[in-house]
Amino acid sequence: MDSLEFSDNRLEHRIAALIEPTLIDMGYEVVRIMILGKVALTLQIMVDRADGSLINVEDCEQISHAVSAILDVSDPIDGAWTLEVSSAGIDRPLVRPKDWNRFSGHLAKAETMIPIESRRRFSGIVLGADDEYARMRLDDGLEVALPFSEIRKAKLVLTDALIDACQHMLSSSGGVSDNSQDAVEEDTKKDQSKRPGKHNRYKTH
Numbered sequence: 001m002d003s004l005e006f007s008d009n010r011l012e013h014r015i016a017a018l019i020e021p022t023l024i025d026m027g028y029e030v031v032r033i034m035i036l037g038k039v040a041l042t043l044q045i046m047v048d049r050a051d052g053s054l055i056n057v058e059d060c061e062q063i064s065h066a067v068s069a070i071l072d073v074s075d076p077i078d079g080a081w082t083l084e085v086s087s088a089g090i091d092r093p094l095v096r097p098k099d100w101n102r103f104s105g106h107l108a109k110a111e112t113m114i115p116i117e118s119r120r121r122f123s124g125i126v127l128g129a130d131d132e133y134a135r136m137r138l139d140d141g142l143e144v145a146l147p148f149s150e151i152r153k154a155k156l157v158l159t160d161a162l163i164d165a166c167q168h169m170l171s172s173s174g175g176v177s178d179n180s181q182d183a184v185e186e187d188t189k190k191d192q193s194k195r196p197g198k199h200n201r202y203k204t205h
Contacts, residue, residue: 011035011076011077012033012034012035014076015033015043015071015076015077016030016033018070018071018074018076019045019066019067019070019071022066022070023047023063023066023067024050026062026063026066027049027050027051028047028048028049028050028055028059028063029047029048029049029050030045030046030047031046031047031048031088031092031093031095031096031099032044032045032046032088032093032095033045033046035077040080040081040082041077041079041080041081041082042081042082042083042084043077043081043082043083043084044084044086045063045067045083045084045085045086046086046087046088046093047059047060047063047085047086047087047088048087048088052102054087054166055087056087059087060085060086060087063085064083064085067083067085068083071083090156090158090162090163090166091155091156091157091158091162092155092156093153093154093155094108094110094126094134094154094155094156095154097129097130097131097134097148100126100128100129100134100135101128101129103126103156103162103165104126104127104128105125105126105161106125106126106156106157106159106161106162106165107123107124107125107126107156107157107159107161107162108123108124108125108126108136108154108155108156108157109121109122109123109154109155109157110122110123110134110136110146110151110153110154110155111151111152111153111154112146112147112150112151112152113150113151113152114150116144116146116147116150117142117144122136122138122144122146123138123139123157124136124137124138124139124144125137126156127143129148131148132147132148132149133145133146133147133148134146134148134151134154
């Protein structure tokens, strides 16, 4: 499970173990799972297509149906909660080594839990990654290797070059339409299900 991002919650790890095999069989990869809130809980699941192309609303709806069916049986969350399925978006988080390699050459920002090279916040060009370190060329020209174990958060910065790259992904996946520009500029595509315990009502926005 080291390819995913969690907020250090055992329940999130349990949910990942439940849903990931099914989503992999469907051709998706789970990027991040987070549970937000204390009373009205929201389960956020961020997903990519395994082939690297961008997901759309229909993908989110299929994933939401599949996840809901699994969690209806296992029922791991007490009380009412909301399921939110989304794409990683354009200015997406960089979580796994493959994310850093896929978006090498693009601008990103990162923050570490401890100082690295006397700083905790970094801005610069993504240079790729291996299993242990993510690499960046900083705005001052210096290169830095950030241990994945110490990265608190990292994400791409929205630029024209990144938008162009995402449009190319849409074109490669055959998803270009008259509305493709709007599609790639939308930060996330979300499908939400309001779930009051076991007895839930499915709703798509």
